[in-house]
Amino acid sequence: MAKSKKARRSSRRQVVRLFTENSAASVDKLGGKGFSLAEMMRLSVPVPSGFTVNTTVARAFMHEGRLPKRLARQVAFGISAVEKQTGRKFGDASNPLLVSVRSGAPVSMPGMMDTVLNLGLNPETVQGLARQSGDERFAWDCYARFLQMYGNIVCGIDRVTFSHWGGRHSVRGLKALCKQHRQVIAEHTGRPMVDDVWEQLSRATVAVLQSWNSQRARAYRKANQNANWTGTAVNVQAMVFGNAGTDSCTGVVFSRNVATGESGLYGEFLPNAQGEDVVSGTRTPLPIAEMAEWNAELYEQLDTVVQQLAQHLDAVVDVEFTVERDHLHILQVRKAQQAIAAEVTDLVHRVWEKKLSKDEACQAVPATKVRQLLRSTFDSDAFQQAVAEDYVASGLPASPGDVVGEVVESSEEAIRLSKHGRSVVLVRPETSPDDLEGMLAAAAIVTSTGGKTSHAAVVARGLNKPAVVGATCAGLYSGLTVSVSGTTGIVVEGKVPFAKASNRKETNIFLRWLDRHGGLTQPRIALEARQEKLPVCDCVNDFYLVDAMAAAATGELGAEAERLRQSVHHRLAELMAAYVVVATAGELRHGIDYPSVKNSEAYAELLADYGIKFHMPRPYSQESTAAILEFMTLEQQLRYLELAAAAFVKFGGNDSIGGQRWANIARSPIAWSTGEMNATVFVDHAFDLHHNCGRMFGKHQYLMTYNGGHGHEGVVKCQLDTKCRCKGGVTDLFNALLCCHAGMSAEVRELYERGRALKAW
Numbered sequence: 108m109a110k111s112k113k114a115r116r117s118s119r120r121q122v123v124r125l126f127t128e129n130s131a132a133s134v135d136k137l138g139g140k141g142f143s144l145a146e147m148m149r150l151s152v153p154v155p156s157g158f159t160v161n162t163t164v165a166r167a168f169m170h171e172g173r174l175p176k177r178l179a180r181q182v183a184f185g186i187s188a189v190e191k192q193t194g195r196k197f198g199d200a201s202n203p204l205l206v207s208v209r210s211g212a213p214v215s216m217p218g219m220m221d222t223v224l225n226l227g228l229n230p231e232t233v234q235g236l237a238r239q240s241g242d243e244r245f246a247w248d249c250y251a252r253f254l255q256m257y258g259n260i261v262c263g264i265d266r267v268t269f270s271h272w273g274g275r276h277s278v279r280g281l282k283a284l285c286k287q288h289r290q291v292i293a294e295h296t297g298r299p300m301v302d303d304v305w306e307q308l309s310r311a312t313v314a315v316l317q318s319w320n321s322q323r324a325r326a327y328r329k330a331n332q333n334a335n336w337t338g339t340a341v342n343v344q345a346m347v348f349g350n351a352g353t354d355s356c357t358g359v360v361f362s363r364n365v366a367t368g369e370s371g372l373y374g375e376f377l378p379n380a381q382g383e384d385v386v387s388g389t390r391t392p393l394p395i396a397e398m399a400e401w402n403a404e405l406y407e408q409l410d411t412v413v414q415q416l417a418q419h420l421d422a423v424v425d426v427e428f429t430v431e432r433d434h435l436h437i438l439q440v441r442k443a444q445q446a447i448a449a450e451v452t453d454l455v456h457r458v459w460e461k462k463l464s465k466d467e468a469c470q471a472v473p474a475t476k477v478r479q480l481l482r483s484t485f486d487s488d489a490f491q492q493a494v495a496e497d498y499v500a501s502g503l504p505a506s507p508g509d510v511v512g513e514v515v516e517s518s519e520e521a522i523r524l525s526k527h528g529r530s531v532v533l534v535r536p537e538t539s540p541d542d543l544e545g546m547l548a549a550a551a552i553v554t555s556t557g558g559k560t561s562h563a564a565v566v567a568r569g570l571n572k573p574a575v576v577g578a579t580c581a582g583l584y585s586g587l588t589v590s591v592s593g594t595t596g597i598v599v600e601g602k603v604p605f606a607k608a609s610n611r612k613e614t615n616i617f618l619r620w621l622d623r624h625g626g627l628t629q630p631r632i633a634l635e636a637r638q639e640k641l642p643v644c645d646c647v648n649d650f651y652l653v654d655a656m657a658a659a660a661t662g663e664l665g666a667e668a669e670r671l672r673q674s675v676h677h678r679l680a681e682l683m684a685a686y687v688v689v690a691t692a693g694e695l696r697h698g699i700d701y702p703s704v705k706n707s708e709a710y711a712e713l714l715a716d717y718g719i720k721f722h723m724p725r726p727y728s729q730e731s732t733a734a735i736l737e738f739m740t741l742e743q744q745l746r747y748l749e750l751a752a753a754a755f756v757k758f759g760g761n762d763s764i765g766g767q768r769w770a771n772i773a774r775s776p777i778a779w780s781t782g783e784m785n786a787t788v789f790v791d792h793a794f795d796l797h798h799n800c801g802r803m804f805g806k807h808q809y810l811m812t813y814n815g816g817h818g819h820e821g822v823v824k825c826q827l828d829t830k831c832r833c834k835g836g837v838t839d840l841f842n843a844l845l846c847c848h849a850g851m852s853a854e855v856r857e858l859y860e861r862g863r864a865l866k867a868w
Contacts, residue, residue, distance in 0.1 A: 124161065143441060144342065351431050357381055502577045502578025534583045634685045653668065653855050691751045748777050836868055
């Protein structure tokens with residue numbers, strides 16, 4: 108039967124929904140957390156009762172600056188329903204109901220917004236909680252936590268202002284601490300601590316809504332291209348206590364390893380603790396595998412629930428849980444943020460399980476992440492030697508990858524130095540959401556506390572940056588150059604050399620699929636292009652500008668810039684490799700004048716198999732060799748370059764013809780073609796060879812060292828000097844390079860102009 112107009116009006120005005128309501132409300136209204144809690148209730152997963160204040164209230168609050176009038180009545184109805192489900196009474200001195208107030212945006216923003224736990228405590232209800240639980244110390248511990256969190260989140264008082272209760276285990280000490288917390292709140296706000304539980308709830312709701320527009324939340328949304336207008340839902344939920352004794356715990360667990368993609372539960376737990384202890388990183392938790400020893404029955408129950416949720420969502424899931432007195436409660440489920448290697452491993456396994464096609468798996472990884480998948484790792488032998496000789500720190504490997512950088516100890520310093528192009532490693536006791544901008548600027552993150560599900564670990568995985576947490580950081584100080592392995596959790600002093608990218612089986616399989624589906628292209632030497640006349644100065648501009656744009660842009664523009672970067676860099680690598688072939692052929696013709704060259708085995712093979720012509724004009728010698736090589740295999744072409752490098756060494760110390768400099772030039776395409784260098788590194792290396800070792804270009808019209816009559820080789824030198832000096836952003840680099848009288852391709856200029864119009868640079 109169709110709803111009446113009055114019923115439809117009432118539905119539109121409903122802004123509070125119980126988790127148990129079987130409605131068609133969307134993620135956009137309930138937020139990700141509220142939607143998942145309602146869905147878990149439907150699946151009979153053990154979830155503490157509660158309700159969601161939907162996102163329309165957040166938008167009304169942003170517009171009006173106050174809560175809607177109808178909200179108080181609907182929240183009272185929600186609290187009444189929770190009271191009935193729990194058998195406890197909100198604000199009651201003998202049997203108090205305590206609640207948590209949590210945010211829940213439509214798109215997951217882990218750790219970016221605020222939460223208030225243990226709400227509903229005051230000098231009377233804390234006595235009731237003590238009687239209810241039979242544990243006075245537990246009750247006053249909860250009250251101390253609540254006062255600090257309320258003072259920080261609702262009253263805006265810095266956390267460090269409150270005394271820490273870590274060493275105060277006695278009831279007397281906790282009572283004294285609560286008294287101090289109340290005094291701090293009164294001194295900073297000019298009024299006593301609020302004891303009315305309904306006013307506590309109203310103020311906490313406002314604080315959670317306001318955290319949507321905090322600096323860290325806005326920075327996170329900007330970095331992830333999320334909308335600002337949607338607002339957050341607010342979830343009010345009956346408290347369950349992981350700090351209720353040795354038979355209680357709290358933790359975060361994933362359905363598979365989010366760092367590597369390996370199957371099996373992955374995560375951590377803390378006995379006799381609340382969730383904030385894990386997420387904040389103030390205590391280092393235990394591996395989830397040890398929960399099987401702590402309580403085997405609960406571990407099996409948790410495993411069953413997590414796998415049920417993973418199957419229901421058809422994804423790797425991130426689950427927050429609490430055990431209170433041997434009873435499991437699930438507080439949240441969401442799709443997990445995984446390191447790219449883990450994401451790829453999961454996709455490969457899903458293809459094997461016939462849940463995805465290979466094409467769908469390839470399309471699931473954006474171009475911006477393919478570059479991260481191919482990132483270099485430390486040379487294993489060199490790293491092991493550095494561990495033996497230059498070990499500095501070790502901790503839990505929270506997010507894989509290898510980075511060399513300079514230690515900084517504040518987010519502000521990370522931001523400042525990164526703007527000058529320096530690679531930095533942010534080292535902190537622990538990170539908080541306020542450190543997000545510094546984490547975005549850093550190349551790697553190291554903390555001295557926390558576990559694999561701490562704020563630092565989760566955000567680092569989301570950013571695909573190496574992270575080591577719970578580390579011994581005594582030997583790390585500002586300005587020290589270190590090599591950080593997020594894969595092993597070890598930090599060493601100095602620069603460890605890099606090797607090729609990961610050889611994990613699933614990664615290699617996925618890269619082959621990408622290649623077959625057009626996602627990657629194999630190295631080749633584009634000798635067919637040698638009849639073209641390409642100004643090398645235009646190539647310089649294209650190469651460095653598209654790289655800067657890909658690094659600066661985000662969202663769809665960033666993905667497009669990354670695709671163009673890969674295309675331009677790979678094409679330039681092909682052209683540069685071909686240029687090296689024709690240029691070396693012109694130099695090798697002089698070998699006949701050097702007995703040490705003429706009598707070498709390398710030169711004999713070059714003459715016999717590759718058509719080297721001596722005492723002939725340079726263009727003729729170059730063309731005869733290139734014509735032969737063009738129709739050879741890549742292996743044969745690389746053999747030519749190896750022989751050329753060996754012959755050049757025989758020239759002796761002559762720097763104008765042959766010699767070690769030209770041997771280095773000949774070897775550079777080999778490193779690219781065999782995977783030791785990617786296209787970006789190879790082309791940059793070629794420019795560096797020209798810049799630092801003398802004249803490399805100008806040996807063939809194929810890559811000309813002039814452009815439109817504006818000079819000659821000096822233009823290229825001007826560009827490379829300018830690039831090295833430029834410390835600004837994309838626009839500064841663009842303007843500086845154009846001052847060298849050099850152009851660029853239409854596609855690179857078009858992307859630059861579009862980004863400038865969007866104010867992306």
